[in-house]
Amino acid sequence: MSDDGHEQDGHEHVPSRQRTRFPGISSRAYEHPADRSALVALRKLSGFDTVFKALSGLLPERSLRLLFLSDSVRVSDQQFTHLNDMLRDACYILDLEKVPPMYVTQDPQPNAMCIGLDEPIIVVTTGLVELLDEEEMRAVVGHEVGHALSGHAVYRTILLFLTSLAVRVAWIPLGNLAIMAIVTALREWFRKSELSADRAGLLVGQDLRASMRGLMKIAGGNHLHQMNVDAFLAQAEEYEAGGDLRDSVLKILNVLPRTHPFTTVRAAELKKWAESRDYQRLMDGHYPRRTEDKDTSVSDSFRESAAHYANHVKSSKDPLMKLVSDLAGGAGDLGDRVRRGFGGFTGSASSDNRPKDPPSSSTPPRDEE
Numbered sequence: 090m091s092d093d094g095h096e097q098d099g100h101e102h103v104p105s106r107q108r109t110r111f112p113g114i115s116s117r118a119y120e121h122p123a124d125r126s127a128l129v130a131l132r133k134l135s136g137f138d139t140v141f142k143a144l145s146g147l148l149p150e151r152s153l154r155l156l157f158l159s160d161s162v163r164v165s166d167q168q169f170t171h172l173n174d175m176l177r178d179a180c181y182i183l184d185l186e187k188v189p190p191m192y193v194t195q196d197p198q199p200n201a202m203c204i205g206l207d208e209p210i211i212v213v214t215t216g217l218v219e220l221l222d223e224e225e226m227r228a229v230v231g232h233e234v235g236h237a238l239s240g241h242a243v244y245r246t247i248l249l250f251l252t253s254l255a256v257r258v259a260w261i262p263l264g265n266l267a268i269m270a271i272v273t274a275l276r277e278w279f280r281k282s283e284l285s286a287d288r289a290g291l292l293v294g295q296d297l298r299a300s301m302r303g304l305m306k307i308a309g310g311n312h313l314h315q316m317n318v319d320a321f322l323a324q325a326e327e328y329e330a331g332g333d334l335r336d337s338v339l340k341i342l343n344v345l346p347r348t349h350p351f352t353t354v355r356a357a358e359l360k361k362w363a364e365s366r367d368y369q370r371l372m373d374g375h376y377p378r379r380t381e382d383k384d385t386s387v388s389d390s391f392r393e394s395a396a397h398y399a400n401h402v403k404s405s406k407d408p409l410m411k412l413v414s415d416l417a418g419g420a421g422d423l424g425d426r427v428r429r430g431f432g433g434f435t436g437s438a439s440s441d442n443r444p445k446d447p448p449s450s451s452t453p454p455r456d457e458e
Contacts, residue, residue: 108295109372112181116239118376119288124239124281153204157212161194169193171216175227176211179234179293189237191230193218199307201229203236204245206236224299228290235289250299279348287359292371297363301356308352310316318356325357 111118117125157163164172172191180188189209196214199221203211211233221229236242291300301318307317328340328351344351350358362368370376 108178108182108293111292111371111374111376112184112185113378113380114184115379115382116235116285116289117372117382119235119292120239120285121281121288124278124285127285154210157192157194157210161192161212164191169218171223172213172226172230175223175230176234179227179231182293183231183234183238185234185238186325189234201233203233203242205232205242209237209242220306221303223298224294224296225303225306228294228296228300228303230290230415231293232286232290234293235286236282238289239282239285241286245279247280273345274347276345280344280350283349284358287355288362288368289321291359291363300359304352304356304359321353322357322360325353328353329357 162168162174163395176191179185185348187208189203189211191211191213193213193215197216198214201211201213201217203209204348211230213229213233217229218226287300291297294300298318301321302313305316305321306313308321321437334420349355
């Protein structure tokens, strides 16, 4: 348990209540399957991140560090002490040995980030600090510490660097298509890494309702008395299941340019994980340790990721995902299903104007939908 006994570890401040601690926890314990498979593969590339850390002078990391040091407020025992307490406690709970520097920067937009190649730094905006209460903010700090423990800051910077490099060769035929494929895949991983960090935030705060409230406030502002967590989660249900295939396509188009999942989706995903057997086992002390990371199988991680996506398609209520699941299960008449999925929108006008062949004597006429 998180208690008064962690003074010897450099975490002098105790939390407002006792929380379960996870000594030696591996970030694999809370990572989303798609995020975990990518990270396991990258970690197996010996020396890959070391090379890019050595090249950090070519990247804007040093500039960012100087910028925040010179024009933001560094969290410490003298400044934003309540955030400093949360940060130290989050690192204690997740057993992160080195507490990353944390800055508060003047920005009315609620936001937080964990950046840096050599050593991660955490930045939160004044808009976020002013929006959230103590327990909600604790989940956010845990979210960013989860990014640091997973190494997201390193790998995100690496992939952004590779994407920037790809832009320079856009003159190559089909270069733009290749770049869009890279960016699309990168953003998909970004979104899954955010779900991983949300789980880390819950492990630190250990208050699901506070995590839900924080996401709800990010979506709707500081009007908690006007909002309801259950109604907010109902929006996620309606978003997933509502509409027809046209809405499914629009959902994909809406999410493609985003690096974060939509807030209702994040809330629903976090609640689902909090109710899972995996989460309960983790809270009971059964979780992978960092000492075992080197023995992790890349192929097993990819199989878990593929199984997750397959189960997602099978259980999804989204019209497009249901169509894919039905077709994968051997359901026939693709054209008819697509027409029904689009509400009869496609092809109806042109089909009415085409001359119709007279029915043969052996084949009965077919009614138009």
